[in-house]
Amino acid sequence: MRRIVGLLLPFVIIFALAACGQSAASEKQEEIQTAVQKTDEPSETSRNGAAAETEEMPDTEMGTESSVLTEGQEADVITKTLVAYFSCTGTTELVAEYIAEILGADIYEIVPENPYTEADLAYYTNGRADQEQNDSNARPAISGGVENMDEYDAIILGYPIWHGQAPRIISTFLESYDFSGKTIIPFCTSHSSGIGSSASNLHDLCSESVEWMDGKRFESGVSKESVQNWIVEIGIE
Numbered sequence: 001m002r003r004i005v006g007l008l009l010p011f012v013i014i015f016a017l018a019a020c021g022q023s024a025a026s027e028k029q030e031e032i033q034t035a036v037q038k039t040d041e042p043s044e045t046s047r048n049g050a051a052a053e054t055e056e057m058p059d060t061e062m063g064t065e066s067s068v069l070t071e072g073q074e075a076d077v078i079t080k081t082l083v084a085y086f087s088c089t090g091t092t093e094l095v096a097e098y099i100a101e102i103l104g105a106d107i108y109e110i111v112p113e114n115p116y117t118e119a120d121l122a123y124y125t126n127g128r129a130d131q132e133q134n135d136s137n138a139r140p141a142i143s144g145g146v147e148n149m150d151e152y153d154a155i156i157l158g159y160p161i162w163h164g165q166a167p168r169i170i171s172t173f174l175e176s177y178d179f180s181g182k183t184i185i186p187f188c189t190s191h192s193s194g195i196g197s198s199a200s201n202l203h204d205l206c207s208e209s210v211e212w213m214d215g216k217r218f219e220s221g222v223s224k225e226s227v228q229n230w231i232v233e234i235g236i237e
C-alpha cells in the first residue's frame with residue numbers, strides 16, 4: 001500500500017500543480033479578456049464623447065456655414081442710413097434729430113461756408129437767399145463734408161422750402177458725392193408749402209441709379225410720434 005501511494009504521489013502532485021497552473025492561466029486569460037473588452041468597448045464617457053464629436057462636426061460645419069450665411073444675409077439686409085440736413089432756424093434740424101434718434105442713424109448737418117444772416121434769410125427782400133433761389137446755377141459752398149459717404153446705403157435728406165424749392169446748397173450737396181446705387185429719401189419743413197417739385201428737381205441732379213423715395217413735408221413743431229409714423233409708413237425702420 002505504502003508502495004502504491006509512493007508511486008501515485010508524484011502523479012497526484014503533478015496533476016494538482018497542472019490544475020492550479022491551468023486555473024491561474026485561465027484566470028489570467030479572463031483578466032486579459034476583460035481588459036481587452038474594456039479597451040475595445042467604448043466607455044459611456046468615450047461613447048458620448050465620440051457621439052458628441054460626431055454630432056459636433058456637422059454642427060461646427062453648419063455653424064460656419066450659417067455664420068457665413070448670416071454675414072451674407074446681414075450684408076444684404078442691413079441698411080446704413082445717414083440723415084443729412086440743412087437748417088437755418090432749427091425747424092428742419094429738429095425733425096432730422098428725431099429721425100436719427102428713431103433710426104439710430106448717423107446725422108450730418110450741411111453747414112454753409114458762409115453762414116446765412118437774418119438779413120440773408122429775409123425773403124422777398126431780394127436778399128442773399130432770394131437771389132440764390134432765383135439762380136438755378138447758384139451753388140453755395142459747404143463747409144466740411146462726409147468722408148465715409150460710401151458706407152451709406154440710404155440718405156434721408158432734409159431741407160427747408162425756399163420759394164417752393166430746396167435751398168441751392170442742397171444742389172451743392174448732391175453734386176458733391178456719387179450717390180449711385182443709394183436711396184435718397186427727401187423731407188422738408190416749410191411755413192405752409194408742400195414738398196411740391198422740390199424733390200423731383202433734386203432728383204434730376206443725381207444719376208439715374210439713385211433711387212428716390214417719395215418725400216414728406218413737416219410743419220414747424222411736428223411731434224416725434226408723427227415723424228415716427230412717417231418712418232413706419234415708408235418702411236425704412
Ligand SMILES: Cc1cc2nc3c(=O)[nH]c(=O)nc-3n(C[C@H](O)[C@H](O)[C@H](O)COP(=O)(O)O)c2cc1C
Nearest residue numbers: 087088089090091092160162163164190191192193
Ligand atoms: C428765403 C426763404 C424762402 C422761403 N420760402 C417759403 C415758401 O416758399 N413756402 C413756405 O411755406 N415757407 C417758406 N419759407 C419758410 C421756411 O420754409 C420755413 O420757415 C422752414 O421751416 C425753415 O426751416 P429751418 O428752420 O430749418 O431753416 C421760406 C424761408 C426763407 C428763409
